[in-house]
Amino acid sequence: MGDVKVKNMEEFAALSGISRPTVSKYFNDPGSVRASTRERIEAALEQYDYRPNIFAMNQNRKLTKNIGIVVPNVGDPFFAEIARNIEQRCVASGYRPTLFSSHGEADHEVDILDTLRSLKPAGVLLAPLGRASDRSAIEKFCDAVPTVLFDSNLNDIGLSFVGSDNPQFSRLIVDYLCRTGEPPCFFEMKNPANPNANRRRQGYIQAMEELGHTPSIVQVDGQGWDFEEIGRREGGRALERKAITSNTVLCSNDRLAIGLLTACFENGIRVGRTPDCAIRVAGQDDHPFARYTCPPLTTIAQDYEAISRHAVETLFRAIDGKAGPRDTILFEGRLVMRDSA
Amino acid sequence: MGDVKVKNMEEFAALSGISRPTVSKYFNDPGSVRASTRERIEAALEQYDYRPNIFAMNQNRKLTKNIGIVVPNVGDPFFAEIARNIEQRCVASGYRPTLFSSHGEADHEVDILDTLRSLKPAGVLLAPLGRASDRSAIEKFCDAVPTVLFDSNLNDIGLSFVGSDNPQFSRLIVDYLCRTGEPPCFFEMKNPANPNANRRRQGYIQAMEELGHTPSIVQVDGQGWDFEEIGRREGGRALERKAITSNTVLCSNDRLAIGLLTACFENGIRVGRTPDCAIRVAGQDDHPFARYTCPPLTTIAQDYEAISRHAVETLFRAIDGKAGPRDTILFEGRLVMRDSA
DNA sequence: TCAAAAACTTGTCGCGCGTAAAAAAATTAT
DNA sequence: ATAATTTTTTTACGCGCGACAAGTTTTTGA
Numbered sequence: 001m002g003d004v005k006v007k008n009m010e011e012f013a014a015l016s017g018i019s020r021p022t023v024s025k026y027f028n029d030p031g032s033v034r035a036s037t038r039e040r041i042e043a044a045l046e047q048y049d050y051r052p053n054i055f056a057m058n059q060n061r062k063l064t065k066n067i068g069i070v071v072p073n074v075g076d077p078f079f080a081e082i083a084r085n086i087e088q089r090c091v092a093s094g095y096r097p098t099l100f101s102s103h104g105e106a107d108h109e110v111d112i113l114d115t116l117r118s119l120k121p122a123g124v125l126l127a128p129l130g131r132a133s134d135r136s137a138i139e140k141f142c143d144a145v146p147t148v149l150f151d152s153n154l155n156d157i158g159l160s161f162v163g164s165d166n167p168q169f170s171r172l173i174v175d176y177l178c179r180t181g182e183p184p185c186f187f188e189m190k191n192p193a194n195p196n197a198n199r200r201r202q203g204y205i206q207a208m209e210e211l212g213h214t215p216s217i218v219q220v221d222g223q224g225w226d227f228e229e230i231g232r233r234e235g236g237r238a239l240e241r242k243a244i245t246s247n248t249v250l251c252s253n254d255r256l257a258i259g260l261l262t263a264c265f266e267n268g269i270r271v272g273r274t275p276d277c278a279i280r281v282a283g284q285d286d287h288p289f290a291r292y293t294c295p296p297l298t299t300i301a302q303d304y305e306a307i308s309r310h311a312v313e314t315l316f317r318a319i320d321g322k323a324g325p326r327d328t329i330l331f332e333g334r335l336v337m338r339d340s341a
Numbered sequence: 342m343g344d345v346k347v348k349n350m351e352e353f354a355a356l357s358g359i360s361r362p363t364v365s366k367y368f369n370d371p372g373s374v375r376a377s378t379r380e381r382i383e384a385a386l387e388q389y390d391y392r393p394n395i396f397a398m399n400q401n402r403k404l405t406k407n408i409g410i411v412v413p414n415v416g417d418p419f420f421a422e423i424a425r426n427i428e429q430r431c432v433a434s435g436y437r438p439t440l441f442s443s444h445g446e447a448d449h450e451v452d453i454l455d456t457l458r459s460l461k462p463a464g465v466l467l468a469p470l471g472r473a474s475d476r477s478a479i480e481k482f483c484d485a486v487p488t489v490l491f492d493s494n495l496n497d498i499g500l501s502f503v504g505s506d507n508p509q510f511s512r513l514i515v516d517y518l519c520r521t522g523e524p525p526c527f528f529e530m531k532n533p534a535n536p537n538a539n540r541r542r543q544g545y546i547q548a549m550e551e552l553g554h555t556p557s558i559v560q561v562d563g564q565g566w567d568f569e570e571i572g573r574r575e576g577g578r579a580l581e582r583k584a585i586t587s588n589t590v591l592c593s594n595d596r597l598a599i600g601l602l603t604a605c606f607e608n609g610i611r612v613g614r615t616p617d618c619a620i621r622v623a624g625q626d627d628h629p630f631a632r633y634t635c636p637p638l639t640t641i642a643q644d645y646e647a648i649s650r651h652a653v654e655t656l657f658r659a660i661d662g663k664a665g666p667r668d669t670i671l672f673e674g675r676l677v678m679r680d681s682a
Numbered sequence: 683t684c685a686a687a688a689a690c691t692t693g694t695c696g697c698g699c700g701t702a703a704a705a706a707a708a709t710t711a712t
Numbered sequence: 713a714t715a716a717t718t719t720t721t722t723t724a725c726g727c728g729c730g731a732c733a734a735g736t737t738t739t740t741g742a
Contacts, residue, residue, distance in 0.1 A: 056698035075421035397728035
């Protein structure tokens, strides 16, 4: 295709036989020019190697085609997966997504929003850290840039929130666990970084009470985002001091569950739903690795697909000026039965 | 700090009492102006809310402060971790890193390099897909942009390659496994996507022969990057058809090993180094999840730290015009003894 | 102290493109 | 065919900054 290098739009316009402003219009929105001229431009695009200078393009445009994607931690395969999904949708719609990871630090999250502002993005998809986030900084950012929150909600901030119906997650799995064995106790961190954890706890309590059981919550120490290690270390301690009151443990999330499974293994406690097992363990999220634990982890799958699709669609609607009022869209989870519970 | 919004450098220069060209110099390199003027500028920076327009800055600069980081797959926690490490080093040196993931697809890898070229980056740190990569496209890119390869080498392409001494990995762990039990067979994919796999196989063969054992290689089918699933499915089949000839299995990488552990569990085969276990399994990489498998995975740790540090330093040296000849820097692995072998 | 060197100021140009207004051309409708 | 409408062209300006040259001030060093 591209043979000769063309250095600017002026030159390219001359070569394609179209005026520069029209070529400019084409690059802003190919659909805004007549079909016949679009074809001529695209024919020239095949012949010559020209791409508009991205910096010059964005300099005078109030709104760029940039989309920011911010997640708490790309190292967590859950976020990596949903980010990938969102990325693809943005590209498919002609936008330029850029991925940022807060790495679990509120300071860094603010830095990212700061950087992002200078990129003049058309919109941002933000999964906040949660409790640790600098709420006012994020609020200020959302006032300036169309932002859709996902995964973790901050009340009344942003255009919309798209996430999972966390209480439903807990209800669903509590129901399953009670039907198939002893009612579960709930295993979580004392100060969960993520607000979803609170909703899951509430959902657990409610579901237990509705089924006529007494909720039992095991809260363990631990700071930060190294959930597997916290699950292993503190789960191990809890097992040793007999703090786990049921033979069935529902973990606040899969990563804690993965750590707890390791703790069980280290303590020689057999996990599973067969009679020869001492304990059942379930998680929530359907983490990409949940399939490969030993035993494979029974969990609730988040609807990655629906969340990313809806988040992107909501953002694009807002960018196109068709924003509705701020709403909260929650997707239900799906029970994934494996061998751990 | 920032109270009044300042719209451009002209205005900011007037407010700070310094001429615009000098302010411009400051933003290019704070160290290039006299200490006293630097202080005056920084004082003004505290008082007023001004940040240079990033698009205008980069438009006329031949070299920007952008650094591209490209990994095959951010969903793999190994790459997520090394990317985070590299990112931090770039920021610390005053550069603006941007993370891209090829998502395992060569087309996407080329698209990323294409996008990257229009970002006029000062340099790029690239972990290629490997065998699947479009070699000529990458070569062309490297001719235009200072690029350091890491993790996976493409001969003679780029400024330098920084990675692990893969044959040493295999030698180290083969030695350990032979000292502590039956000599291992080698478990890998038939057509490994990553060239490191070949070097690990070679290292295995050499180490076995040096120790007077006959190498035994188990190659299984499987395409793509879903290594855990391949390890589980094909590992399970290999176990069933008794293709695993030793009671000790060295996997080409941790992700395959994680899948194989699941397969062992599914088939009721006890893994570990105690007498009551039927099989020992070891991996290579020290994947972030290797600590949490059941049993925890014995493996060889890549030196993340050294690799990312050296890759970044090599790139910066080249950017500063102090590039040496193309060299290949390999770091040794460290044996991490856990319970699986 | 005085000259040489370094740092800063003033002024001016250009980068590549967005954008706006008015005129011209092409398409569509009557 | 003519009028109404849509699209394109022409012309011109501006964005915010990098870069350069020539002149001025400050610092450095012996």
